[in-house]
Amino acid sequence: MTDDEIIDTINRALVKEFELDKKKMLSDAHLFDTLELDSLDMVDMVIVLENAFKFKITEEKEIREIRTLGDIHNFVIKKSNEIRKGS
Amino acid sequence: MTYDCAVIGAGLSGLASAIILSKNGLKTALIEKSSRTAPLVRGFKREGHYFDTGFHHAGGINEGSTGRLMLDYLGISQHLNVVSSNSNYTDMVRFRDSSFEFRFPVGIKQLKDRLEQFFPGDINFINRYINEINRQCSLLPFLNLNADIKTMNILENVHGNSLADFLSHNTDNPYLQSVLTIHSLLNGVPPGEQGLNNYAYIVGPYYESVSYIEGGGSALVAAYEKAAKENGVDIFLNREAQKLIFSSSGELKGTGFKDGAEINAKNIISTIHPSQLMNIVPENLFRPSYNKRIKTLDETPSAFILYGTSEIDLKRLIGSNLYLVPADGNNFGDFSNPIENRPINIIISNADKKENIFQCIFIMICPASINEVEQWGNSIRGKRPQGYLEFKDNICRRMLDYFVSYYPELKGKIHAVDFSTPLTLKDYSGSPFGSMYGAKHRIEQYNPFPMTSIKGLYLAGQSIVAPGLLGTLISAFLACGNILGHDYLRGALKVWNQEE
Structure with missing residues (x-):
């Protein structure tokens, strides 16, 4: 999967599972201020990502630091690269 | 009617939550759909014997423990006689394939x-x-x-x-x-x-520590009820919350009943099964991902439960609590296994004499799935068809045989007084799956948190933190901590501890 494909998969999954506005799905969109998610949504975000990419997310600290949609993109791209290198 | 808080479901978590809130000056309504509070924990009488249901014994409520501190703080301990096990051991594990047994000290x-x-x-x-x-x-x-x-x-x-x-x-x-x-x-x-x-x-x-309560679950519920009344909780029985009500600006306003009556409260703690909560919350209020997660939570097993008497003193023979382990170990997730291959828990309570015949009470719990009785799922309690009664008799007889196969000296000396299936549990527990402990707390499952994304709506109960008396207490304190402040509530417990 290319980086663009990863970003597209993330955005589509989040739009569907959180009923977000497609037009607001920009990488600098703030999850809480712009996309109107809250900290409780983060668990469901982890589940959505785990299902979409078939990996397990255990990086508690990194997840807690996520603030923008771009942070999610970067997290998944980095994790996918690590998995690819590891396999 | 206007309250500061409403608590939906008057099981042990609901009662504890309502007491905490009331005790801290918030006017609180406790709403229960049954005609009595905590129907699952009250036990019943058959043939002159009292049998416990739902509550048997608890860890972590002995003198000096956090659980006891919570019961003290709630004003419940003073109405109870908590007996901590002072014998050398509490639980016994016995194995099928050898004479090996282990007694937990x-x-x-x-x-x-x-x-x-x-x-x-x-x-x-x-x-x-x-x-x-x-x-x-x-x-x-x-x-x-x-x-x-x-x-x-x-x-x-x-x-x-x-x-x-x-x-x-x-x-x-x-x-x-x-x-x-x-x-x-x-x-x-x-x-x-x-x-x-x-x-x-x-x-x-x-x-x-393992503690028992004199008078069992029935005494436990009576103590909770007394504490609720002493703290000014208003209890509404025979009232099923049908929906949560929101203001035009989307703020939580209260809960409504079938007859159109409403209770206004800006803070609500729901202690009903999380999947049932989804039926009273307007559909679009939670995000699809949360809806899906809560509706598909994996459930703990249900059970076949045999309530029996023994002519032999099981307390002396076994102790208070016995686990029978089948030859291939403890795993109980696969219900295609016959009951003889499932681990079974037997709780033994005090012996008494009836008509001069020595009798000891025991309760035998075998994990089961609601699917095993689903063909009779639509029948009504008290009017179930003959096929179901025959099925019940068969499982009941096999459970007695199971017990005897580990203790041959019990042959002909143990008798069933009553028997329940997952359908019975479904009727009493409020869980649509008849599960004993609500949603599973297992790996790879995210259980709901005490707080929700709806401002003012909080969750408590065994699906949220853990089952058992201690689980319900911690869950109530966590839910109320969101309203009163966690640091404040934990501080209040610490101060209480020092003052007592």
């Missing part, structure tokens, strides 16, 4: 010594196991009043090792594996799905 240090004595080849691992149980317990806020709520590692726990994996990597001894997984029956999560953290929350306090 009271106290975690004593358990460590006993394990080392029985399993001298596994001393290093036993040490590690006990340390890990202690460590996990120290991390749970309200079990440890000084633990930091913000540092709980949710993701690490969800994807952590299973108890079965942890044991199989560290010991080859099947008896040790069974002894250290047998209490999985107490939270209804098979060892292969049981996370170490959740297991620790159950066994940590339980290894330390």
Whole structure:
């Protein structure tokens, strides 16, 4: 999967599972201020990502630091690269 | 009617939540759909004997424990006679394939010594196991009043090792594996799905102490009710919350009933099964991902429960609590297995004399699935068809035979007085699945938190934190902590402790 494909998969999954506005799905969109998610949504975000990419997310600290949609993109791209290198 | 808070569901979590809120000056309504509070825990009488249901004994409520502190704070202990087990052991595990049996001593240090004595080849691992149980317990806020709520590692726990994996990597001894997984029956999560953290929350306090309550569940509920009244909780019985009501600006306003009556409250704690909550919340209020997660939570097993009497003194023969382990171990997740291959828990209560014949009471619990009785699922209690009654008789007879196969001296001496199936549990527990302990607290499952994304709506109950009396208490304190402030509430408990 290319980086663009990863970003597209993330955005589509989040739009569907959180009923977000497609037009607001920009990488600098703030999850809480712009996309109107809250900290409780983060668990469901982890589940959505785990299902979409078939990996397990255990990086508690990194997840807690996520603030923008771009942070999610970067997290998944980095994790996918690590998995690819590891396999 | 206008209240500061409403609590939906008057089980033990609901009663505890309502008392905490009322005690702290918030006008609180407690709403229950049944005609009595905590119907599952009240027990029943048959043939002159009292049988407990739902509550039998509890870990972590002995003198000096956090659980007891909570019961003291709620004003419940003063109405109860809590009897902490002072015998040398509480639980006995007996194995099918040999004469091997293990008796759990009271106290975690004593358990460590006993394990080392029985399993001298596994001393290093036993040490590690006990340390890990202690460590996990120290991390749970309200079990440890000084633990930091913000540092709980949710993701690490969800994807952590299973108890079965942890044991199989560290010991080859099947008896040790069974002894250290047998209490999985107490939270209804098979060892292969049981996370170490959740297991620790159950066994940590339980290894330390096991307490009984004089008068059983019936006395326990009576004490909760007294404390609720003393603290000014308004209890509404025969009232089923049909919907949550929101203002035009989307703020939580209260809850409404079938007859159109409403209770206004800006804070609501729901203690009903999370999947049932979704039926009273307007559809679009939670995000689709949360809706899906809550509706598809994996459930703990239901049970076949035999209520019996024995002409032989089981207390003397066995003790208070017995676990029968089948030849292939403790795993109880596969219900295509016949009942004879499932682990069974037998709770033995005090003997009494009836018509000059010595009789001892026992309750035998065999994990089961609602699917095993689903063909009769639409029938009504008291009017079930003949096929169901025959099925029940058959399982009941086999459970007695199962008991006798481990203790041949009981042949002809034990008798069934009553028998319940998952359909019975479904009627009494409020769980659509007849599950004993609500949603499973297992690895790879994210249970709902006490707080929700709806401002003012909080959750408590066994699906949220853990089952058991202690689980319901911690869950109530966590839910109320969101309204009153966690630091404030934990501080109040600490101060209470010092003053008492």
